[in-house]
Amino acid sequence: MLTYTPPSLHLHLHLHRYPHSTTISSSLHHHPNHPTTTAPDPVLRIHNSKTTSFLHHRQLATTTTNETKNPPQEYENDHHHHRDSEDKPKTPPHILPPQEKQNILEMSLVTKRGPQFPGSIYANSLPSLQSVIQTQNEDDEDDEEVMIRRALDIRRKVTAEVFKAAMKKGKFGITYSTNLVNRLPDFIDHVMIEAAALKRSPEFKDSTFNLRAKLVIDHSNVVPLIRWLKHNNLSYPKIAKLICMSKGNLDSIRRLVEWLKTVYVKGEFLGATLLKSGDDILHRSLEELDEIVDYLESNGVRRDWIGFVISRCPRLLSYSMEEVKTRVDFYLNMGMNENDFGTMVFDYPGVLGYFTLEEMNQKVNYLKEFGLSTEDVGKLLAFRPQLMGCSIEERWKPLVKYLYYLGISRDGMRRMLTIKPMIFCFNFEATIAPKVQFFRDIGVREDAIGNMLVKFPPLLTYSLHKKIRPVVIYLMTKAGVTEKDIGKVIALGPELLGCNIAKTLEVNVKYFLSLGIRVRQLGEMIGDFPKLLRYKVDLLYPKYQYLRRTMVRPLQDVIEFPRFFSYSLEERIIPRHKIMVENRVNFKLRYMLACTDEEFNQRVADKVERRRRFESGRMDDAVSDSQMAEGTLGKTASSSLSS
Template identity: 60%
Template sequence: MLLCHSSPGSYSPALYHGGLRPNLNPSSLHLISPLQVSPLPSPSSSQRQEFVAVIDESDHTRLSRRQNARSAALFRLHEQQEKINMSSLHEEEDGEELQRQKIVDEASLVTKRIARFPGSIDFPKEDAVVVLGSDEQAFKQALEIRRGVAAEVLKVVIEAAEMKVVREFSHLSFNARAKSYIQRSGVVNLVKWLKHNSLTYPQIGQLICFCSSNLEAVRRLAEWLKTIHVKGKYLGYVLVKASSILEYKLEMLDQIVDYLAEKGVKKEWMGFIVSRCPRVLTLSMDEIKSRVNFYMHMGMDEKDFGTMVYDYPKVLGFFTLEEMNSKVNYLTEFGLSTEELGRLLSYKPQLMGCSVEERWRPLLKYLYYLGVRRDGMKRILMAKPVIFCVDLERTIAPKVRFLQDIGIRQEDIGSVIARFPPLLTYSLYKKIRPVVIFLLTEAGVTQENIAKVIACDPQIVGCSIINKLDVNVKYFLSLGIRLQTLGEMIADFPMLLRYNLDVLRPKYRYLRRVMVRPLHDLIEFPRFFSYSLDERIIPRHEILVQNHVNFNLRCLLASSDEEFNQRVQAFIENRRKFEYGEVHANLSNTESHLEIAVTS
């Protein structure tokens, strides 16, 4: 501690922050030993500013005369700064812990990925989800692949060891003998050639494992596949999936291609067909003939058979004959004849890829619950067979629920589906809902009548809003029909919005200019546009003009020719009787007047 004398001349007063600061004389100070004071770090400029701010915030009292006052203030400021740094550090650690926990929670929600391991050859598609039962199952799968790879490596080791007894290789090391064996086997050149033809390394590894004894067979088969127009990116897929044909002779494969070409499958299509279903080439000639005859007996010709195989190659080489027979027998229960079944399969061969138990039976139970009978199911199958190929829960059930929500009764939904099966194939959010919203907002149809409109004419859902519905609505509004009145007309006759303007304009022009009918007649009977102008409207109007008869539009058009003629004759007869009655009454009145005159 610094000590000073209290003599008056030892300091001169100076103004410092409102107080007096002593002007100390260094000669009059008694300093303590430096060993008794622990050195403090020199304060930085920022610390000095903070220290001054602390002094400014005080009560402006006279500073303490203690020599370590400034050092103590800096020390306290340093402690506060350390506390702030420690608290911020703890907050960062807590934030990192929360972020880490969030990542763990999100990862737990992700679908379990396929187990991958070194040496894996099969690379599944991204949309394929395989959930392994346990780590033991994944280990067994990895072990099986590893065994195949180890077998090939062991073969190289054995061959390199046997080369030790050969005089020209006896002086070489083991690595040199192994390298020489690999080069002599042609693996390196084959790998380079296959890689040049767009094969992946896992595919190349599988092919070498399949035919390690005859590597030239891979090159020979790949060259043959190119001749039938198999593209490079599908070449490896076909070689791996149809690896059993590595042992086949090329003459046998040519025989299969020529036979299919005779039955309507063009050779230009063979590359596309084999790329989508390589198992076609693995069938024997007898199996190919039996499958072709299976479809030919349904009444298919070569053209239908060829296009069917091109559209869905699995129909020929993927399913067994037992599966094909069971599906065909199930379809015949709808009352289809053999020829109808042949036309159905040639139009939609994807039906053969659907399961009877998992796809068809649940669908038929659901349709029967909605009120669709056997004839309706047959109509659905023949008009839109794709309905039997789509998912029930994701595609069909949401649309049925939507029809129920807009007010269509459950007993009417079955008839709606049977009359217009494509309704179940339309997109709910891109097609069905927009049409319903348009009818409610732009066509004047009320919520009470929207169910009636869809139930009476479900085909209106298939019309384009921009090219059909909106154009017709604007046309009727241009005739002077109010929006609310137009909605009532649509509820009475929903087909009104499905006609082309080329059909509507001539009929309306004839109604107003020739028939001289008011617009009110058209509003009362909007079905006027559904009758033929040349075959119904004009001939009957001319009959009315010739006989001086006038009927309303409903009586004029909504009857058969016989009923119309009877109605016209009855009207003429009533008019004749009426006119005859008036003449007879006039004659009797004249005679009475004459008699009175004579008597008078």
């Protein structure tokens, strides 16, 4: 079957087949003034004609180069040819574009042969890589380094493809394999170097690079290791980083993971523990690690706590035995016993490994400036080791300056530190300052805020929006506390802000209202004695029953003196009431209870002497009616008590 070829293509093909043809050469430089040349016979299109044309084009470029050095006489006389060359400068034919050179390299190093079809250009039909690089080096020596770098990049891509093929054989998905291989540049280079080294062996002298790379990957057992690490809950970024850390010694990863399991490190923390233990952890012996664990266990850290401690402080495994002993002795020398040390390390494992010894000494010395001894600091750190994680410049000094601005002395700060050391772990701008501003807004006086914080330091640990504000709203809406008195209530009884609304405040409010006390009166009682709502109803009920049934006192007495519920029934109320009955005297609740035993006995003696003088007739006429009324009430109470 014949195929029609256009004239332009015919000339192009004929030029490649007969590069020295004078007829076709002159036809390419045809000018209107020249005589017309008869066209040659058409050439039939054959199989792979484009490939053949491309190869002849390469041969023509080489031939043209040689002819340029010794040009024929006919080209010297051809003025039109020189005019065209000067008007349109051209790149020398033997200089390849960068993209074409890249394609040649990639095609020469591909892992699989590309699809073949009529007209395809194969790598074996192109000029060899060596000849191309040699030709380019004659023009530009710097281009050699660029080509070598490109060749290395292509080798890396080939190695990565071989690795992906091994992953695919290991039943890994394409996406997982691609994501993992992209994070393994060091291991890919290791495989590439090992595969290149195999070339020196006579056994693999004539083998392909792909085969040698595959042998290196299979021999390293990296694919089964990846499967095993994935089974142990390690994500592919952690697996990739571990493989790169191993520097080719993949057995060290499995060995260390098995050891971590023996000390109770959970699977979900294995990857993080390995990655944060230091770059040299994979090269440490298990005997050194066992020695560290045994030493910690001998100083109070229980065996089943070791896994938790190591997973929270992996850096501990990177220290030498001498370093670990120095850090442990730092805390034991402050008076800690083994139990305190063990619980401290379990509560905050970072206390052993996250800070330098210099930083630890600076923080201990700063805490001593509040008036604490070394033993006091040791007890403080055993109770709240998180203090060691706070910065002096960024956390403690700004807080101390702020507390001093509120009028809190050094002794007050020491009380806050010993009662609630967590306060010194807070960022005062985000946690403490908004609460202080809220107290100002509800009417707490400026000079009372500091005293309130020193009196009840846990107040600063409560949530402003979930704890403090809801309690204030409940007191003003349900307990009858007015807006005028709410600031005084909070200043006198900051402990109220720590009470549970449903279990404490609401139960007490309902009980007092059930006694017949109005909401407004209850608010006044709370303003006079804020602690009233903190007592349990089981303690309030017996006192109220004794007041009403035994002492025969009206409800108004409780409204006027709500502190009555703060005194002990067995140790204060009943004994003093018996003394009053025996001496036939009576006092208001305030004078009866709000005094010491000596003052109470003196008041009773004065009352008895006054009554005796009255009964003997020597009493002045200026005896007040109120005193006589009190005597009458005392007789009534005594008769009720005897009955």
